[in-house]
Amino acid sequence: MELQQSVAQEAEKKIELKKKVSPMIQLLDDTDITVIREVQKALFALGNSTIPFLRTALTSSNDNNQKRGIIDVIRLFQSVNVLKVQDYLKAPIVSDSITELEQCLIDLSSFGYPETNAEDFTAMLDNAALEVHQRYIKNAETNYITLTMALNDIFFHRLGFCGDDRHYFHPDSTYIHTLISQKKGIPISLCVLYLLIAERCGIEMYGVGLPLHFLAYNCDAEMYVDVYNYGIMLTIEDCASFVRKAGLEFNESMVNRASVKSMIERMVRNLIIAHEKYGDIWEAEQLRNILIKKDKPITL
Numbered sequence: 001m002e003l004q005q006s007v008a009q010e011a012e013k014k015i016e017l018k019k020k021v022s023p024m025i026q027l028l029d030d031t032d033i034t035v036i037r038e039v040q041k042a043l044f045a046l047g048n049s050t051i052p053f054l055r056t057a058l059t060s061s062n063d064n065n066q067k068r069g070i071i072d073v074i075r076l077f078q079s080v081n082v083l084k085v086q087d088y089l090k091a092p093i094v095s096d097s098i099t100e101l102e103q104c105l106i107d108l109s110s111f112g113y114p115e116t117n118a119e120d121f122t123a124m125l126d127n128a129a130l131e132v133h134q135r136y137i138k139n140a141e142t143n144y145i146t147l148t149m150a151l152n153d154i155f156f157h158r159l160g161f162c163g164d165d166r167h168y169f170h171p172d173s174t175y176i177h178t179l180i181s182q183k184k185g186i187p188i189s190l191c192v193l194y195l196l197i198a199e200r201c202g203i204e205m206y207g208v209g210l211p212l213h214f215l216a217y218n219c220d221a222e223m224y225v226d227v228y229n230y231g232i233m234l235t236i237e238d239c240a241s242f243v244r245k246a247g248l249e250f251n252e253s254m255v256n257r258a259s260v261k262s263m264i265e266r267m268v269r270n271l272i273i274a275h276e277k278y279g280d281i282w283e284a285e286q287l288r289n290i291l292i293k294k295d296k297p298i299t300l
Helices: 001-029 033-045 048-060 064-090 098-112 118-137 143-160 178-184 187-199 236-245 259-277 283-287
Strands: 203-210 215-218 221-228 233-235
Touching: 001 033, 001 064, 033 064, 048 064, 064 118, 064 259, 064 283, 098 118, 098 178, 098 187, 098 259, 098 283, 118 143, 118 178, 118 187, 143 187, 178 187, 187 203, 187 215, 187 259, 203 233, 233 236, 233 259, 259 283
Parallel strands: none
Antiparallel strands: 203 215, 215 221, 221 233
8 A cells, every 4th residue: 555655656746747847848949048048957956857858858859949958958967967977086085885886886877867766776786685685595505606696596587687799889788777777788887786786695796807808706706707698607717818819918917806996987988989989979078078187077
């Protein structure tokens, strides 16, 4: 009963919000720039819950002025969120905790998709960890091997996460918002998600940034985990072989622990390439700005 009431209340809130937002969106076709700016500020003040309505209007609109106005509002949300990532990356001293990694992923995803819901993301991680624990305690033997097997079973089979060979260079394969819905990603995006769930399960792991690939290291098993390839275990010799096959010279520093900052920077670089490939010049430029020492990204 409580769940039904909660769902009904949420539905009612969306209806009320739509009643507020729809007339405001219609005003974005006004020729008076002062009117447009005031409407944009009002839409922004309503929060990121307006984004789905803005996206729907953007898709259905035939008015170029209105489309431009809608895009500018969405970009205002994006600009605020990219500054959060920039502040972390450019801070003189940064946290290297798993909590910081989670927050940075949310902030980065909120740049690509301002409608990213942090609470939903956290709940998904918590629920996945709970499922891992429930699967783990059903085993006859309980040790780090069966715990890792339970994690892999939930992550790859129950939740269905896997590598995205078809759209490897699409931005959606990196942003957490789309990753958790489409269940497909590139090595580093899958790996950071895997690490966040592993931490909740009490499994000590960290990221390893090989050239052209990204792995997790299981400290108990003393093995590297290829999350992109369904969690197969690799030795350091396997890692060396991969690097050499790529035409590079291997050295053991390549399998050092990746800091949170280096992981976020790598994801940002991947996104720059992905956005450029798909013609998203504004997004690529905003992300490029946070990696170099120059003026902050342009906002409204």
